[in-house]
Amino acid sequence: xxxxxLWLLAGRGCVGRxxxxxxxxxxxxxxxxxxxxxxxxxxxxxxxxWDPLYDTSHLPxxxxxxxxxxxxxxxxxxxxxxxxxxxxxxAIKVLVVDRDHTYSQASxxxxxxxxxxxxxLPENIQLSLFSVDFLRNINExxxxxxxxxxDVQFNPSGYLLLASEKGAAIMESNVKVQRxxxxxxxxxxxxxxQNKFPWINTDGVALASYGFSMSSSRMQTSSGKEMTLKRxxxxxxxxxxxxxxxxxxxxxxxxxxxxWSGQVAELAGIGKGPPGxxxxxxxxVEPRKRYVYFWHCPEGPGLETPFMADTSGAYxxxxxxxxxxxxxxxxxxxxxxxxxxxxxxxxxxQDKVWPHLAHRVPAFQSLKVRSAWAGYYDYNTFDQNGxxxxxxxxxxxxxxxxxxxxxxxxxxxVGRAVAELVLEGQFQTINLSSLLFSRFYLGExxxxxxxx
Numbered sequence: 001x002x003x004x005x006l007w008l009l010a011g012r013g014c015v016g017r018x019x020x021x022x023x024x025x026x027x028x029x030x031x032x033x034x035x036x037x038x039x040x041x042x043x044x045x046x047x048x049x050w051d052p053l054y055d056t057s058h059l060p061x062x063x064x065x066x067x068x069x070x071x072x073x074x075x076x077x078x079x080x081x082x083x084x085x086x087x088x089x090x091a092i093k094v095l096v097v098d099r100d101h102t103y104s105q106a107s108x109x110x111x112x113x114x115x116x117x118x119x120x121l122p123e124n125i126q127l128s129l130f131s132v133d134f135l136r137n138i139n140e141x142x143x144x145x146x147x148x149x150x151d152v153q154f155n156p157s158g159y160l161l162l163a164s165e166k167g168a169a170i171m172e173s174n175v176k177v178q179r180x181x182x183x184x185x186x187x188x189x190x191x192x193x194q195n196k197f198p199w200i201n202t203d204g205v206a207l208a209s210y211g212f213s214m215s216s217s218r219m220q221t222s223s224g225k226e227m228t229l230k231r232x233x234x235x236x237x238x239x240x241x242x243x244x245x246x247x248x249x250x251x252x253x254x255x256x257x258x259x260w261s262g263q264v265a266e267l268a269g270i271g272k273g274p275p276g277x278x279x280x281x282x283x284x285v286e287p288r289k290r291y292v293y294f295w296h297c298p299e300g301p302g303l304e305t306p307f308m309a310d311t312s313g314a315y316x317x318x319x320x321x322x323x324x325x326x327x328x329x330x331x332x333x334x335x336x337x338x339x340x341x342x343x344x345x346x347x348x349x350q351d352k353v354w355p356h357l358a359h360r361v362p363a364f365q366s367l368k369v370r371s372a373w374a375g376y377y378d379y380n381t382f383d384q385n386g387x388x389x390x391x392x393x394x395x396x397x398x399x400x401x402x403x404x405x406x407x408x409x410x411x412x413x414v415g416r417a418v419a420e421l422v423l424e425g426q427f428q429t430i431n432l433s434s435l436l437f438s439r440f441y442l443g444e445x446x447x448x449x450x451x452x
Contacts, residue, residue: 059246060237064095066422067235068254069264071098072108073408074400075256077415084141085419095248097237105342107258108408110375112292112326114307114317115409116159117183117211120174120449121385124406125181126430130413132156157318158306159211160197161450162360167311168207170449175209184212199301201360204311231396232268252396252422259287259339259376261401268394278393281441285387285402287339288379291328293349297367298323309452314356325367329353330405330452342374377405383445388414388435389421398422399437404451 066082068075079094086092103109115132119125134141135154142150163171171187178185188210190202196210232253236245257264265271265283273279300323307317316327329352331337337345349369358365380387380402387402400418403410413430420428427433434446 059239060095060097060248061093062247063093063249065093065250066095066252066254067248067250068094068096068256069098069235070254070256070258070261070401071096071101072106072256072258073411074258074403074414075254077411078254078256078400078418079415080141081416081419082422085416085423087423095250097235101240105375107376107378110292110373111405111408112315112317112328113408114159114452116161116307117178118159118161118174118185118209118450119406120170120177121434121446122177122181123430123432123434123446124385124410124448125178125183127410127413127432128406129182130416130430131410134412157304160306160308161209161211162193162205162309162311163207163209164204164311165206171207171209174449178211186210186212197301197304197306199361199363200308201362203359210306230269230394232394252398254398254400254418255283256400258378258401258407259285261285261378261399265391265397265399268391268397270391270394270397278441281437283387283399283402283437284382284440285378285380288377288404289337289339289342289374290330290377290405291337291344291348291372291374292326293328293353293369293372294319294324294326295364295367295369296322296324297364299363299366300325301361301363308360310356310360312356312360313452314353314360315452316357316361324370327353327357329356337374339376342376344372344374346372378402378407379404382440383447384451385446385448386410386414386432386435387437388417388432389437391437392441 068079075096075098079096082092082094098106100106115128115135117125117128117132119128135152136156138152138154139149161171175185175187186209188196188208190205190208193200193205193208194202233249235248235250235253237248238245253268255261255264262283262285265285271280271282273281301318303318303321305318307315309315312329314327314329316325318324319326328349331348331352335348335352337348346369349372354364354367357367378401384404385402386404386407387399389398391397391399398418398421400414401407403414407414414432416429417427417432420426439446
């Protein structure tokens with residue numbers, strides 16, 4: 001994987017970039033020519049084996065069938081499934097590019113890391129069910145011969161969502177959908193909740209949901225207006241600690257750049273047309289900063305603690321075996337912090353998170369915060385759901401982004417879905433047609449009620 005900033009070069013009605021060829025006469029064998037030049041230079045230099053005058057091992061290849069922009073869990077999942085499903089083996093060259101090779105600011109590593117089935121959309125439920133099965137059987141997919149078995153520390157302790165009187169009817173409706181899709185979810189009354197988890201204060205709780213397994217070059221609009229299709233034919237990768245850009249010719253670009261995928265889409269000209277047109281429809285994904293707090297509480301809930309989301313929006317889960325916990329709360333629109341940095345607001349915990357936690361779990365009245373950090377949601381401002389599949393005009397840019405906080409838990413399934421589209425031209429495992437880009441232009445929201 002290469003670190004880099006990108007330029008995307010697109011052309012109208014262009015199926016690829018033509019390579020220049022020499023004209024007239026016969027072309028000498030270039031490999032032999034290079035070999036002769038090397039020998040002549042080597043003979044003129046003091047002894048020792050031949051060393052290249054310029055080391056190019058740090059550069060990406062000049063050609064790649066697929067360039068994936070974003071080396072987080074979604075981008076790597078797409079890369080994995082492209083290689084796993086390709087026929088024959090080695091048929092597709094895949095290049096993954098990311099600007100942060102240390103992953104110090106990657107959303108994947110900074111997330112809370114929960115996996116749940118309790119969504120309101122069938123597509124989201126199916127994505128999570130697939131991903132849970134992938135994690136449970138990860139050595140069937142990612143094990144390396146003669147290496148120890150993989151341990152991703154998957155802890156299926158369940159997901160517990162609490163609802164007030166106002167939200168109880170919606171929770172019941174959602175659970176019906178979840179069960180129809182095969183999720184193992186049960187509804188619990190306040191009394192049942194208290195018996196199962198005696199450390200919970202059920203004041204204000206009307207209902208709870210407990211998930212067991214957790215953890216052509218033209219097209220026409222309806223008005224008949226013709227629009228020109230475009231293709232990206234080259235990606236320019238800016239090299240680390242350098243002003244140099246390395247051009248990479250490619251057939252497809254996968255935009256899995258997370259919080260920055262909207263900016264990557266703009267590089268390809270997406271959203272640059274007149275307002276109200278398909279050409280002028282932007283990818284509505286932007287960075288939203290979220291805080292994660294890590295605390296210790298000796299009297300806190302024990303090993304059977306699920307990932308709990310309170311009626312207030314505050315949430316937490318157990319972290320390890322030493323009475324440590326992770327948690328936080330999504331801010332309101334008015335409280336949204338500046339995404340220009342990853343500084344943590346500790347007052348937000350004291351004022352907005354801790355009071356709700358201490359009310360719901362009385363033992364947390366004596367908790368001690370030990371550390372905190374911030375990360376980014378790739379927030380879809382349109383309907384807080386993912387964007388999957390090709391752009392309708394820039395036809396060789398595919399999306400795997402905008403999951404607004406549940407990208408990590410659905411990445412195995414999303415990666416496979418995108419790979420199926422690329423290789424087979426259609427979804428095969430899970431139909432994600434409702435998550436295509438075209439919904440932004442058509443104004444068809446696919447709303448998910450359970451956003452944490």
